[in-house]
Amino acid sequence: MAITRAALRPRPGILEIEPYVGGKAELAGLDRIAKLSANESALGPSERAIAAAAAALPELHRYPDGNATELRQAIGRRFDLDPARIVCGAGSDELIQLLTRAYAGPGDEVLYSAHGFLMYKLSALAAGAIPIAVPETGLKTDVEALLGAVTSRTRLVFLANPNNPTGSYLTIDELNALHAGLPDDVMLVIDAAYAEYVQRNDYESGRALVDAAANVVMTRTFSKLFALAALRLGWTYAPAHVVDVLNRIRGPFNVSRVAQVAGVAALEDEDHQARSRDHNATWLPWLAAEIGRLGPVVHPSVGNFLLIEFPTSPGRDAAAASAWLERHGIVARAMGAYGLPHCLRLSVGTEAENRQVVETLAGFVR
Numbered sequence: 118m119a120i121t122r123a124a125l126r127p128r129p130g131i132l133e134i135e136p137y138v139g140g141k142a143e144l145a146g147l148d149r150i151a152k153l154s155a156n157e158s159a160l161g162p163s164e165r166a167i168a169a170a171a172a173a174l175p176e177l178h179r180y181p182d183g184n185a186t187e188l189r190q191a192i193g194r195r196f197d198l199d200p201a202r203i204v205c206g207a208g209s210d211e212l213i214q215l216l217t218r219a220y221a222g223p224g225d226e227v228l229y230s231a232h233g234f235l236m237y238k239l240s241a242l243a244a245g246a247i248p249i250a251v252p253e254t255g256l257k258t259d260v261e262a263l264l265g266a267v268t269s270r271t272r273l274v275f276l277a278n279p280n281n282p283t284g285s286y287l288t289i290d291e292l293n294a295l296h297a298g299l300p301d302d303v304m305l306v307i308d309a310a311y312a313e314y315v316q317r318n319d320y321e322s323g324r325a326l327v328d329a330a331a332n333v334v335m336t337r338t339f340s341k342l343f344a345l346a347a348l349r350l351g352w353t354y355a356p357a358h359v360v361d362v363l364n365r366i367r368g369p370f371n372v373s374r375v376a377q378v379a380g381v382a383a384l385e386d387e388d389h390q391a392r393s394r395d396h397n398a399t400w401l402p403w404l405a406a407e408i409g410r411l412g413p414v415v416h417p418s419v420g421n422f423l424l425i426e427f428p429t430s431p432g433r434d435a436a437a438a439s440a441w442l443e444r445h446g447i448v449a450r451a452m453g454a455y456g457l458p459h460c461l462r463l464s465v466g467t468e469a470e471n472r473q474v475v476e477t478l479a480g481f482v483r
């Protein structure tokens with residue numbers, strides 16, 4: 118009998134999801150590439166995290182601690198937070214999905230800014246909710262526009278701060294204004310995946326708002342500065358009532374033991390964190406200035422990546438630039454899925470990769 122989809126139907130919204138496509142990791146025919154397509158850490162993980170992960174391997178037959186107790190304590194020590202208000206997840210992606218599933222369903226609206234991180238839309242559709250992309254101004258979240266889009270059906274507002282892929286951020290005052298304008302029954306999720314890189318005194322990760330309000334949650338990740346993307350590890354700092362909800366719906370062992378021990382070791386290796394932050398603080402502005410000198414528009418970024426805008430003329434455009442970079446072993450991220458087809462996003466790489474990027478782009482614009 119032919120297998121058809123007619124009898125079994127997923128919930129409305131699910132077949133509208135275009136599966137998330139991660140940054141390309143390979144180029145045919147090339148052994149060594151500069152993978153600058155996924156905002157990963159340029160320096161890689163802490164040696165201490167690698168050793169901790171390796172030491173956990175003989176115990177792979179044991180289930181992990183379902184409460185990630187030591188990891189939550191280590192996060193609490195590192196960021197001066199109450200471990201009881203932390204929930205860990207398999208990447209912050211999982212936490213985004215859990216929050217959406219817990220607080221939004223069919224007919225509910227989930228808001229985010231037009232060029233915000235893609236997972237918000239995908240999570241909303243997966244929950245059967247209605248994703249609403251709110252226009253930005255100058256590639257930055259427009260607080261007034263976001264607040265203007267809130268209706269009685271709005272349940273969640275997602276804000277990546279700083280935002281991927283634009284690199285822009287809301288200041289403390291802007292963030293407070295956004296929160297102040299939201300009804301109490303709308304949850305503000307501040308996704309601070311890149312918080313550790315930001316060096317601005319008008320920026321705050323969102324923890325102050327979580328402390329002050331019952332409807333604010335902050336998500337964080339170990340995939341960026343802590344360089345453990347492969348292990349899938351993220352966390353959220355939330356009011357106690359949200360912690361309770363997340364603990365009811367998450368998988369009982371959603372964070373592996375290898376991830377938990379590596380996470381603790383990465384948190385404790387503050388020297389490595391400082392090296393990674395310093396590396397980014399040196400090379401992000403260098404790359405922005407050097408690429409900008411070549412002609413493309415480089416949008417200001419406070420993360421570990423740059424959004425680069427190319428002309429629209431054939432042969433000079435983002436697609437041509439991407440093909441040229443790939444021919445020279447460099448993978449950037451195409452931005453069509455983010456509604457920015459004239460742009461490429463590039464992570465800050467090692468010194469050698471950054472120099473290679475600038476040399477290669479110089480060849481392209483010539």
Ligand SMILES: Cc1ncc(COP(=O)(O)O)c(C=O)c1O
Nearest residue numbers: 208209210277281310338340351
């Ligand atoms: C803004 C933002 N949030 C969340 C994530 C997901 O991170 P994780 O690896 O913790 O799932 C990313 C990854 O690129 C991101 O850019």
